[in-house]
Amino acid sequence: MAILLSGRGSNMLALAQRCAQGDLEAKICFVASDKKDAYGIMMAKSLGLKTLLLPYEEGKEQAEKVLNEKLQSDSVDWIVLAGFMRMLSPTFVGKYEKRIVNIHPSLLPSFPGTQAIKDAFEYGVKVTGVTVHLVDEKMDHGPILSQREVRICDEDTLESLEEKIHAIEHDLYWQTLKNLFAGRFKMKGRRMTIEGPY
Template sequence: MTCKIGILVSGRGTNMEAIVDHIAAEKADVQVLFVASDNASAAGLRLARQRGIPTAVLPYKDGRAAGEAAVEKLWQERGIDLLVLAGFMRLLTGEFVGRHEGRILNIHPALLPKFPGAHGIEDFWKSGEPVSGVTVHLVDDKMDHGPILAQREVARESEDTIETFEAKIHAVEHQLYWQALKDYIKRIS
């Protein structure tokens, strides 16, 4: 049975792009029914359109309630099974998440529960700690919280700059998110 997903992005859309590319390469029984963003100029929307995926701009400029209502409408109209947050920089309300418990996934560029929030890589870098990583988790009503589905460590090497470390994090994200998503689809099917 085909798993139908929607993807939310706010920026570049590289995690969305990696997921779409993995689906195509593996001929996976997963269909991306839409990519939506709170940012009309998000590069991720352009990347989705180039791949023939329907896109939408969410009216978060009119407030969180309007933005979430638009996501809910897309969810119901398209009949998706899972919502995948791929660099979506908005916190969903507890009410929205509660309606879709266990059906919303997120990725974060740190080993949660450490370094939650919008600056996980920078916060790790400033900490001086030797190891961070990537976390894929189910979304709950708190920021960067919820049951962890997968984590992978990424070590800070002596020659790393924040830019090279960020590139290593993104490379891991592009593999780990798809693997965690595939594994989760098997679990719930």
């Protein structure tokens, strides 16, 4: 798998640890970012992982061309988005249909977008959560693989809610990917359901 990120890379790190421990049977071929100063890229380098800077300053088409060439040369099966803050083009998504996975910090379809935790907190909902889904051409859309609720308590601050969300992300993502890579999901409506034992 290849991991794409834009920021601090905490989900990338959690997945790398699960791979190293043997909990997730997968190889991280490379970690790519649209930002050269992303902390996640520095973390990936410190782990000895290959890294790739996507040249979005030259345009989306060129960035996706570079990404596609690397995916092909490394024979990557799965593209795992871990805080990647760019929309992939419909052409790119179509080329890798049902092979791109994203994690989002809300119970989709509620609170899509880049400020999901803040949006849910400020709206005043009592329950939010985390969604893992396959990517389609729309933002924070596509078949849902798994979701887990996170309760917002009266004493929660935005910061404490973010910590709770991230803790769930780090646990839910690798478990979902494990089942996905093992072919345990079957399409049912707009959701993917697990067949057989974990």
